[in-house]
Amino acid sequence: MPAISVQSPGDRIRGFASENPALLFVLLYFAFQIFFLTTISNGAGVDDAEQLAYVGALQWGYGGSQPPLYTWINSIAGSVLGISLFTIYLVKFGMLASLFASVYFGARLLGLSRTVAAAGMVGIFMLPQIAWESQRTLTHSVGATTGCAWAFLAFAWHMKSRSWLSAMLLGLGFACALLGKFNASFFLLALILAGISIPVYRSVLLSRTSILAALAFAAAIAPTGLWALAHTENLLARTHKFEMNSGGQFFISRLHGEWKLFLNSVLFAGVALAFSAIAWWRSRADQAPEKRVWADAERLIARILIFALAGVFVGVLISGAAEVKDRWLQPILFLSPLFLAIVLERSTASHLPLKRFAVVGAICALIVIPGLAINMLYARDGKAPSIGQLDYARLFAVTRAEGAFGTVVSDGPQLPGNLRLFDNSITPVHAEMPNAASRIHLPALFVWFGEGMNPTVLGLMNGAGIVMPPANIKSIELTYKYYPDRSEKVSYVILPAR
Template sequence: MTFSDEMPDTLPGTKMTAALCFVAAYFAFQAVMITLVSNGAGLDDAEQLAYIGPLHLGYGGSQLPLYTWIASSVSDVLGIHFLTLQIVKFGLLASLFVSVDLGARLLGLSRAVAAAGMLAIFLLPPIGWESQRALTHSVAGIAGSSWAFLAFAWHMRRKSFASAVLFGLAVAAALLGKPNASIFIAALVLTALTVADYRRVLLSRYGVVALVVALAALTPTALWMLDHKGAVLARTSKFALDKIGPIAGRVQGLGELMQGAVLFAAPLLVFFAIMLWRQRKGRKMPSEAETGAAGYRFLVRLVPVALAMTIAGILVSGTSRVEDRWLQPVLFLAPMGLAAAFAPRLSSEQGFRRLSFWSALVAVILIPGLAYHLHYGSAGKPPIGQLDYASLYRQARSDLDFRAVLSDGPQLPGNMRLFDPSLVPIHYEMPDSLQRIRRPLLVVWFGDKDPPPIIPAMLKAANLDLADARIVRMRLHFLTRPETTRPVSYALLP
């Protein structure tokens, strides 16, 4: 087994491997299965239901637009349905896995080793579990990062004007998916500059083409963000910048980074350790041609560089909070980096084939766990998606044929669109939310008390008032746990 810089006789993708077939079938099944076990949308999907519609340069809630652009475009074809949202999410996840596999093969890994590095992504809990259970924009961030990785690998192999344009567009897609994808893009470029063969390509005229394309694709949204700073900065408090002092905050941030990285990669490291132990008699000294190959040096260095840049970001910004899912663009190539590091040191690919099998088995085992969690919840707490939104819609619709739904968040307006896609959802994080108000208007919120202060404030700004409106209070049951209810109140403004 060698790690080669030679261009393969057949390009990756001209022949579907068993691993790629498994990925395609797996995520297609997941899209259907999760649709069947769900009643309504959770928080992230409800947010998308609220935003789906005409494309805008940006949206609220400190989120970048890529996922919503894709969801809106697919909904134009398939309609606004819960299944549509799952097709978008699991299609993006499938593209992540496929891009990682093909990109690694373009950089010189064999089919078996690349497949193992790809399938081992299932061993990363924030991706294998959390990205399937919830999340939207984070999925767009890692999918876009994987596209940038594949486009980079193709550009390094077959540098041309076309490959440079595709690389620039893929970089822009990653950066429009999630802000933390910027760490991966920066690490990708910096790592490539440490490899002579890749440095020559990046610093050539093709590198200028890629940069110009990326900047051109990013400029419209960047200008929108400058004009909507409130929407861009709406959730930056989650980073807890300098909340506990400049030194203590940075120390805490570094501690959370270390903890998050360990939790992120722990199952992966266990499976790799088992593989190496079983292959302990099959080790060999790698040849200089293998360890000197450009693809080998790049893949082995990429994740450490990304982690180093994350550390630098914490030290510069002073953030004291780091969640493991924020590390997805930083660590999603950790399995491939480990596979690349050990491939030249093993005399047989049998260990990588075993790793592929066990990674795929873990993915299959996750299926019933995800189904149960999304259907019944955990710790006796049912998932918000199982709330009986249909009862709320029917009762409110029987009182008035409303055209728009206003709330303090996307959960209720978003789920209402599953019953009537023509409804106009409105919540306070939406830019220009007041311009979306239509009458008759349904005003709805969780709880059996007065509405949250943001709702009267929005209504007042639109010259509306709940003072004379009849407020209806009801309790919605969770369909899979009927003994559990949640109070909801609404008022109708004709």
């Protein structure tokens, strides 16, 4: 009887890493970013401060028109690891790593080659809105795109497994995408339409197992859906950013919206498109002699992108949205590097163009590391440095020395969120929170940027039954860590328990 070879866990890991070097690069890259940015950061920016303000509060919905998935994950991580910048970065970069990995494994499950899957994954670093903006500041957009990547992976697995378990996970994957951000609906609809348009996938999607997928999806989103119906003012809080029928111009508004869709789509994928064209041009003498028929998986990726963009086009036409920001296209176009990798493989006889494409993606990723560090530490937004570099430690020390408080109230999440870094027990309250006034419990610190009484903070006081404006308002100048000549005035008052 021949001897049976038994591999140790270490051998298996080394074997997996040697077979999937691109995936290993991605995982090590985001692991490094977690520890590197935690080390150099002084405080949280606007989006991360909002998450700090919500950590620990598991609710079916939150304020600011944002679905809850990203905040749920932060809350769970915060309850386990504590509220810190490390936890915030662990969630963000962990989700980004899972986004890249989901694209890779989804492509492999659909039958695409390892080289195409690797190039399509690493090529995501050529999408500035993901490689740069998602690492620098975005939160819910990260949740939406990651949720769509999970849905893509679940779809690919279900097409291969066709089991009741994979159907349930498909429904949950769709729910995660929609609970990440509502614009994920364009990708989900495109994924379904693309699948139905291809016979081999249509037979699976129209099978009995899809009933379980639909039930799992409905059960997962129902509580948040009911919450949204009961809190429509929070659901619609930021709809003004779409500039629907701007200026009352019915046709001009729609024309402008479609133009922004086209322009930002090109800008979103422009870097990847340019480098894929360069890789093709350099290998034009080595082009494939015959064009084979498009495989089912290749057609699926192409149709997902086409249907998703068509869905946004129709959405702009119906709603009259005059504004379509490039970051909103993350869940729509994150598969564009995978499509470009497919085109490269089909049009050339060797894998060299794909390898060049992946190398450029890796270089873009590495360039982001020092660029992001410089941006966080020294960049200025107009005349002011990064808001995350304010001396929040001094604000906490000064206010805590003047009196006890368990609640911190402000017009926005920036100050309450960052103060939580120094005392996890603080209950933050800001104006965008649903039922914000009812969350205020004295003793409380009321704090805001600028001089004089902030009208939004005063409104929160009145809502909490504090009728008379406080007379003992104090202020403090907070300097920026790397710009000590620059400062921001912060006003505050501590109201004791009654």
